[in-house]
Amino acid sequence: xxxxxxxxxxxxxxxxxxxLALCALGVLVAERAGVLNLGQEGIMLMGAVTGFAISxxxxxxxxxxxxxxxxxxxxxxxxxxxxxxLRANPVASGLALAVFGSGLCAFVGSGYVGSSLQGxxxxxxxxxSELPLVGKALFAQDPLLYAAWALALGIGLTLHxxxxxxxxxxxxxxPEVAHRLGVRVLPMRAAMACLGAALTGLxxxxxxxxxxxxxxxxxxxxxxxxxxAMVVLAGWRTGSVLLASYLFGFFSILNLLMQDMGWSVxxxxxxxxxxxxxxxxxxxxxxxxxxxDRRAPGALGQNFHKEG
Amino acid sequence: xxxxxxxxxxxxxxxxxGVSSQRDSNAPAKxxxxxxxxxxxLIHVPLAAQPLKxxxxxxxxxxxxxxxxxxxxxxxxxxxxxxxxxxxTALDKVAPGGDTERVLTKLARSGQQMIFATSFGHMSGAARxxxxxxxxxxxHAAGYTMGPNLGTxxxxxxxxxxxAGFAAGLVTETNRLGYVGAFPIPEVVRGxxxxxxxxxxxxxxxxxxxxxxxxxxxxxxxxxxxxxxASLQADVITxxxxxxxxxxAAEQRGVWSVGYQTDRSxxxxxxHLVSIAHNWLPIYRxxxxxxxxxxxxxxxxxxxxxxxxxxxxxxxxxxxxxxxERVLEQRQRLLSGALRVFTGPLxxxxxxxxxxxxxxxxxxxxxxxxxxxxxxxxxxxx
Numbered sequence: 001x002x003x004x005x006x007x008x009x010x011x012x013x014x015x016x017x018x019x020l021a022l023c024a025l026g027v028l029v030a031e032r033a034g035v036l037n038l039g040q041e042g043i044m045l046m047g048a049v050t051g052f053a054i055s056x057x058x059x060x061x062x063x064x065x066x067x068x069x070x071x072x073x074x075x076x077x078x079x080x081x082x083x084x085x086l087r088a089n090p091v092a093s094g095l096a097l098a099v100f101g102s103g104l105c106a107f108v109g110s111g112y113v114g115s116s117l118q119g120x121x122x123x124x125x126x127x128x129s130e131l132p133l134v135g136k137a138l139f140a141q142d143p144l145l146y147a148a149w150a151l152a153l154g155i156g157l158t159l160h161x162x163x164x165x166x167x168x169x170x171x172x173x174x175p176e177v178a179h180r181l182g183v184r185v186l187p188m189r190a191a192m193a194c195l196g197a198a199l200t201g202l203x204x205x206x207x208x209x210x211x212x213x214x215x216x217x218x219x220x221x222x223x224x225x226x227x228x229a230m231v232v233l234a235g236w237r238t239g240s241v242l243l244a245s246y247l248f249g250f251f252s253i254l255n256l257l258m259q260d261m262g263w264s265v266x267x268x269x270x271x272x273x274x275x276x277x278x279x280x281x282x283x284x285x286x287x288x289x290x291x292x293d294r295r296a297p298g299a300l301g302q303n304f305h306k307e308g
Numbered sequence: 309x310x311x312x313x314x315x316x317x318x319x320x321x322x323x324x325x326g327v328s329s330q331r332d333s334n335a336p337a338k339x340x341x342x343x344x345x346x347x348x349x350l351i352h353v354p355l356a357a358q359p360l361k362x363x364x365x366x367x368x369x370x371x372x373x374x375x376x377x378x379x380x381x382x383x384x385x386x387x388x389x390x391x392x393x394x395x396x397t398a399l400d401k402v403a404p405g406g407d408t409e410r411v412l413t414k415l416a417r418s419g420q421q422m423i424f425a426t427s428f429g430h431m432s433g434a435a436r437x438x439x440x441x442x443x444x445x446x447x448h449a450a451g452y453t454m455g456p457n458l459g460t461x462x463x464x465x466x467x468x469x470x471x472a473g474f475a476a477g478l479v480t481e482t483n484r485l486g487y488v489g490a491f492p493i494p495e496v497v498r499g500x501x502x503x504x505x506x507x508x509x510x511x512x513x514x515x516x517x518x519x520x521x522x523x524x525x526x527x528x529x530x531x532x533x534x535x536x537x538a539s540l541q542a543d544v545i546t547x548x549x550x551x552x553x554x555x556x557a558a559e560q561r562g563v564w565s566v567g568y569q570t571d572r573s574x575x576x577x578x579x580h581l582v583s584i585a586h587n588w589l590p591i592y593r594x595x596x597x598x599x600x601x602x603x604x605x606x607x608x609x610x611x612x613x614x615x616x617x618x619x620x621x622x623x624x625x626x627x628x629x630x631x632x633e634r635v636l637e638q639r640q641r642l643l644s645g646a647l648r649v650f651t652g653p654l655x656x657x658x659x660x661x662x663x664x665x666x667x668x669x670x671x672x673x674x675x676x677x678x679x680x681x682x683x684x685x686x687x688x689x690x
């Protein structure tokens with residue numbers, strides 16, 4: 001394998017992992033606050049169709065991305081509506097949202113099936129992108145990917161290094177105690193649910209604006225569900241979430257390359273890898289001890305109701 | 309009060325019952341005519357009001373712009389062609405397996421008289437359900453199982469593939485042709501082999517390289533595979549998947565693309581070579597007409613260039629005129645019978661001879677073709 005091919009592969013792997021990373025970041029942010037929203041697939045699809053449709057109509061990628069964020073936040077707000085005032089079961093609500101999103105996006109997108117969009121152009125950083133092997137992968141990507149990295153950095157710092165992040169973790173661990181200490185649990189959970197869904201919507205928009213600039217039904221092909229698993233695999237830590245997402249992207253490209261090189265590992269076995277890794281992580285997590293700081297937020301998926 | 313209801317005409321005097329016989333001496337003849345007319349209408353109305361109910365079942369959503377869309381385009385034209393004689397419905401996203409059986413059973417029970425299952429994955433479901441409903445006509449596309457009320461139909465898309473491969477062989481400069489494949493079912497393998505034979509006929513140095521992505525509809529995977537093929541120096545990329553992502557990826561890398569199933573040129577405005585489009589109308593028209601005329605029998609119906617069922621559409625602007633002319637020449641040879649796509653000797657990837665020198669391949673062998681020609685890179689996944 002020559003160096004140009006390897007550089008191309010790294011470049012492709014980073015692109016492949018980014019929609020997943022964005023969605024996983026959204027899941028992370030929400031789950032840290034104790035909000036378990038299983039509707040990621042539907043939200044991501046709605047983000048994808050919205051981004052594509054608005055970009056096509058307005059001619060602006062930025063407008064499309066912003067619209068996708070807004071639609072994602074709206075879907076998050078819908079989830080909040082169902083689980084907070086209406087007190088519906090969060091698991092059922094999330095699944096309903098996933099199905100709703102899938103159906104609605106097919107309806108909205110039916111007029112856009114044969115349309116092609118000019119994808120978001122690569123913004124190569126002049127001298128750095130010429131570096132061998134990593135130059136193209138790290139410094140010749142599109143602006144939305146750089147934005148995703150910036151968001152990841154911001155979220156990571158906030159969650160792990162600021163007081164706000166600590167309070168958020170408290171809300172996710174034990175909302176009763178946080179509430180008694182004066183933290184406004186419900187508004188915080190609502191805000192994080194919306195923010196998380198907005199990030200997922202942006203992940204969907206990355207697919208339809210930069211990755212494959214077209215609209216096709218079932219465009220996300222299960223990435224929303226994979227993101228949910230990725231966050232578990234990564235133990236609810238930002239750095240690990242990013243690593244897991246990009247590893248997933250890397251493995252999917254590697255799978256294709258291995259076929260070409262004649263290594264006869266069944267592609268089905270290779271595509272099983274992320275899920276097997278998740279299972280292994282879950283088994284490891286369920287035994288406490290060394291991994292105790294990587295377990296789920298204590299109140300994940302439980303509705304919190306103010307008493308009195 | 310009666311008087312307030314608009315009394316422009318005075319009501320009849322007392323004995324209204326006898327009015328008609330007083331006024332009309334031709335009453336018996338008129339009555340007879342009325343009865344006859346009513347009788348004719350009564351017979352006629354049920355005949356006219358009972359269009360043939362035809363249902364279409366698709367595996368993938370229409371909203372992916374590929375195989376299913378090609379069927380739906382034909383269905384629209386069918387409705388226009390037959391007018392009130394048929395009434396069509398269609399269902400997409402019917403997955404192979406349990407879902408297929410459930411949906412087909414429901415359609416048969418609800419009065420559908422002719423059901424087309426348009427995906428290879430529907431084969432076993434269609435076979436099972438057709439045995440339970442012997443009065444309903446079942447047709448299955450792209451498969452090989454048949455029954456007393458189960459026919460099959462397929463387009464000889466391999467002829468279109470051969471012609472497109474011929475064009476690819478002429479335009480390639482690196483002599484590497486990339487193929488994004490989904491699953492190694494006979495239709496896909498036939499297409500790959502035909503494309504390769506066409507390319508080699510035009511350019512003996514041309515090599516085909518396949519990457520299998522094990523999915524019909526993941527646009528991202530299609531793109532990744534196409535980009536990898538481009539990185540591996542392929543300068544013509546084609547696909548056998550639902551989405552246009554491979555064509556779009558080829559365009560962004562500045563290499564030729566060959567679309568499949570529908571016209572994909574919108575996704576490659578500059579560097580498109582050609583698209584191989586499926587035209588299902590001749591097959592559907594003939595099968596439905598046979599059923600309407602009461603002469604339907606279970607047949608394996610294969611239609612190719614002779615009825616324009618496989619079309620070359622969306623020729624790219626940068627394609628040299630000479631290439632187009634040479635391809636059309638080959639098409640003429642196919643039409644006249646001077647050229648048959650699968651002509652021996654043919655050897656598979658393991659070195660076994662599959663077709664003797666000078667022999668041509670029979671339809672049964674074409675239907676079950678699951679072996680790739682020797683010299684194609686990228687073995688089929690087991």
